[in-house]
Amino acid sequence: MSFYEVVSGYKDFDFNGFLSSVNSERVRVILSNDKISDMDFLALLSPAAQGHLEHMAEKARRLSLNHFGKAVLLYAPIYISNYCINRCAYCGFNHDNSISRKRLTMEEIEQEAIELSKTGIRHVLLLTGESKKHSPADYIIEASRVLRRHFDSVTIEVSPLTLEEYVHAAKSGIDGVTVYQEAYDEEVYDEVHLSGPKKDYRFRLDTPERACRANMRSVNVGALLGLSDWRREAFMTGMHANYLQDKYPSTEISVSFPRIRPHAGVFEKVSGVSDIQLVQTILAMRLFMPHVSQNISTRETATFRDNLIPLGINKFSAGSCTEVGGYSGAQATEAQFEISDGRSVGDVCEAILARGYQPLFKNWMSI
Numbered sequence: 001m002s003f004y005e006v007v008s009g010y011k012d013f014d015f016n017g018f019l020s021s022v023n024s025e026r027v028r029v030i031l032s033n034d035k036i037s038d039m040d041f042l043a044l045l046s047p048a049a050q051g052h053l054e055h056m057a058e059k060a061r062r063l064s065l066n067h068f069g070k071a072v073l074l075y076a077p078i079y080i081s082n083y084c085i086n087r088c089a090y091c092g093f094n095h096d097n098s099i100s101r102k103r104l105t106m107e108e109i110e111q112e113a114i115e116l117s118k119t120g121i122r123h124v125l126l127l128t129g130e131s132k133k134h135s136p137a138d139y140i141i142e143a144s145r146v147l148r149r150h151f152d153s154v155t156i157e158v159s160p161l162t163l164e165e166y167v168h169a170a171k172s173g174i175d176g177v178t179v180y181q182e183a184y185d186e187e188v189y190d191e192v193h194l195s196g197p198k199k200d201y202r203f204r205l206d207t208p209e210r211a212c213r214a215n216m217r218s219v220n221v222g223a224l225l226g227l228s229d230w231r232r233e234a235f236m237t238g239m240h241a242n243y244l245q246d247k248y249p250s251t252e253i254s255v256s257f258p259r260i261r262p263h264a265g266v267f268e269k270v271s272g273v274s275d276i277q278l279v280q281t282i283l284a285m286r287l288f289m290p291h292v293s294q295n296i297s298t299r300e301t302a303t304f305r306d307n308l309i310p311l312g313i314n315k316f317s318a319g320s321c322t323e324v325g326g327y328s329g330a331q332a333t334e335a336q337f338e339i340s341d342g343r344s345v346g347d348v349c350e351a352i353l354a355r356g357y358q359p360l361f362k363n364w365m366s367i
């Protein structure tokens, strides 16, 4: 069985009918229970649950403290190539966008690593555009070996790899994989992925499972909120995380909540997700999966991110640069998207401490 069968099982489900049938009393009953079922989770994403955010926040805060303590793990992205052969309607690296393209050499990657490591960051997320020609698995693995000289954890967000490539990557020291489905709704997925290998919905959907099967230590999933109805997308993200955690209990599963940001090129059909709705998503996810890490990036503003700390977010990117070569400066190109929280790592640490939480630079290391 693959997660595709779970997604298919919801294909004809009447989401709108279910969501509008949820009333305040049902939400109250769900919040008085310790265990949250799949349908309870969906009910917590309903319009009726929006009237119970304070109660949800109290529970989420308690569960987060139980599972993660008062700590927020910091990491930073490092972009090493922005060549991409896909045409995703929502992305600045889209093949058709006339931006300057760059792929870093190993020496340049080392320079980036040296600059970034000066900030104190110990966990990095290596990113590339999707091009097997410019950033094949061998290039990514070689780059990760360079990064491992400077950081304790190297995770990747690159083209979906085969099982064999993930096995090789894991043995070479890459310890985690991030892959966003972008849109779980198969029709919307087809609509926004205009051409390129990413158009293969099923291959992408099965990617987190291949990473789990390859014994990656951590796997991070998410939907790009704004492409399709946020309630359904948040629900399917939770289903995906739950499916993976049940089937691969030794892998640390985490979820992210990226919202569409301005970028080179234009995507007109954004179906907006308000701050309150994003908060509701984060709270519902924490109640549904208390032990799953929740991650929020610099796409969101400083104040908003800081306010999310006690509500269930326990991973933060900090001091991020989304340009290839952006940390060492000399090679900088256009960013993949505009960031909202441009604070330095030091400033982010101060903000976390000010809320009585501890910024963590690493919570594990391989020996």
Ligand code: SF4
Pocket (backbone or CB within 6 Å): 084, 085, 086, 087, 088, 091, 092, 093, 094, 095, 128, 129, 130, 198
């Ligand atoms: S989202 Fe990824 S695959 Fe799509 S255009 Fe951007 S970099 Fe390429």
